[in-house]
Amino acid sequence: MKKLALLVPALFLSIACGSAPGYLSSDVLAPENLGNPVATGVRVQGDLMTDGTLTCQGPGEVHKAYTEYVEAMRDLGWEPRSADGDDVSSMKCSLKKDTRQVDVAITSEGGGNIKVVVTVGTAK
Secondary structure (H helix, E strand, O other): OHHHHHHHHHHHHHHHHOOOOOHHHOOOOOOOOOOOOEEEEEEEEOOEEEEEEEEEEEEOOHHHHHHHHHHHHHHOOOEEEEEEEEOOOEEEEEEEEOOEEEEEEEEEEEOOEEEEEEEEEEOO
């Protein structure tokens, strides 16, 4: 019981001090393991990214990057709506949440590198 009493304040402190895990503490993730994204036109209101594009490049595999990114975004409440492409050269998908849409394009750049472009805007 004493351990539980110690965990409860720590839990509330972590919730109060925590922020959204995504880019600029928003609910949109930058792809992992590809370095810092190049951001253009990004607008964040509170913890919601409402507009903008994040571009990352680095070593990786199209299929693995696609599945990891979609699963991580689902954990933040985004719902996949469409997907197209192949596991080796390129994958595209759209995810929706409230009135926003995220379009993700992952392409092979050759030599074991990939390019990921995440675009956020109003749902179509």
